[in-house]
Amino acid sequence: MAEESFLADDFLRQLMSVGEVDLLVGIPSYNNASTLAQTLQSVEASLRQNFVRERAVILNVDGGSADETRQLFVQSAERIDAGHKGLTSLRTVHRISCEYDKSPSQGLALHSIVAAADLLRARACVVISPTTTNLTPSWVANLLRPVYRQGLDFVAPLYVRSRFQGLLARDLLYPMCRAIFGQRIRELYSEEWGFSGRLASQCLEKDVWHEEAVRARPEAWMAITAISADLKCGQYFLGPKTASPTGTGPDIVEAIRQTVGNFFWCLETNQANWLSRSNSQPVPTFGPDHELSLDGIPPSQEKIFDLFRSGVSELEPILASILAQDTHAQIKAIALSDRSNFHFAPELWVKTLYEFAASYHHAVLNRDHLVQALVPLYRGRLYSFLLENANSSAEAMETQSEILCQEFERQKPYLIERWTAKR
């Protein structure tokens, strides 16, 4: 119970009236009145069908919704109680709703959830996003069960991906995290994940909740905290994910600022842990560890290449202060090459990213600016990927992804060398 003082009195009163629980389902919300009822239905059904004897609480943490999200949470829960038939839980499933702030923040929402988990001594917790429209009861159970029954501390989801979707995760976040922290967790940045009460308490004790990186994307920080503390991590295959139109996610610039900025910050704060690690290990995986669907049309590529080329030229002095001379020269050379033969090689991509990470560590310029300077280069890599994989099979793309991961692992000593170099 390290830090319950930031919780509002009313919220604390509600938590105390619940007592201790085994399971906690956290639902962060912000203007989700249109999808919340469906989410709640799936959560309730999952708890009643899969955790009959367990004490459970559903916690809605709201970021100041202007619609009737919070009222809907209470009302729909009452309707579910009244109308439920078939197998039911032997215990009351408690419902609590609170407003953590007047504006939405993933970090503040998670802070309230972990504080509640700590106070209620929950053994297993799950965060569920109300923007996921195809959430089924099995998703909730699949993220809770490995924590509750198999003693895992962090469970990431695995989704079926369209081949042109999630390239930032596939080309940068997953391989880089795997090489540096040594655990093969594919979906570090997701809206659903499970975690143990033990991990919640450890996270609550850390004085980082005010940090912008944690406020924006707390889920990856939580995973990396678990890895760094040598807690058990795993992943569960959930199937395809469909987001509601209001939750399509940030654009490329915002996504890079949030995720790469957060990841570099995690490197900085956990350096004592990863500098001594080498190689990577698979984590317990329930179901297939990847699945690519071949649907989806390739996006327009012309504009992506133009943005890469102009970015390399316009940001030349900034890139020169971040990258090694040789790397910068190679990038300038490929930016001048013919667009139909363009190739951003994995070796160059990995080297570029490691130099960015080291420059972030040495703070060669404002860190947010440094992360933004990566956007044009990511576009170059994206263009190269789209050009080379227009007609590739799922297996071929997975093979390429594995080659990239190995390249990240192979070049890790280069990162350490640049990271530890005195400037």
Place this chain on the structure above:
Amino acid sequence: MKEVVIQGLSQAYSNLVHMFAEFLPRLLVMLVIVLVGLLVAYVLKTILRAVLHVTRLDRLSEEAGASRFLRMAALPSMTELLSRSLFWVTWSGFILIGISVLGVAGLQEQISRLFLLLPAIFVAILILFLGLVTANFLSRAALLAAVNAGYPSPKLLSWSIRFVIWALAVSMALEQVGVARQTVIAAFSIVFGAFMFGMALAFGLGGKELAREFLERNLTEKKREKHEEPQPL
């Protein structure tokens, strides 16, 4: 006649001796003050340098981009620059006090004026430094945002922001030290007004098509462009 000359010479000699007798102790005092000043300035420089190392000012200056400008101007690091400035300001103060002890007629007033000007010069340097840092930070932020959003002429936008902030900082600094106050204000108003008018003309008339494209892109095409790129996560 001879006696008058000898008396005059003896009077002059006695005056000279008297003057030297009066001046030499003052000179000695001045030298002592200058030497003590040198010692105090050196100690202050060492203390400030240590404090700035602890507060990692150089890293802050590097992050804000001010260090790059210092390197371009062949100046030392921010910590070194500030500690050396403190050394020279302190020692100069002691030298001026020493000179005033000499009691040379005419110098007293000039020294008092210089003393009155010192704080203003210090504030002006601070304004210039803050202007440099702010201009660099904001122009770089604008450049990155414009490049990543695919706007045309990002460097022009970036340099415009830098120029406006520099002009503002320089005019504020000059006004602070009281250099041709009226002229500086008038010059700044003319330069700034002309710049903004020129920009408006260039954008509205010369770049009519560009302006239309810019507004269309921002008001109607933003959502469509966002989805041209695949979902990153």
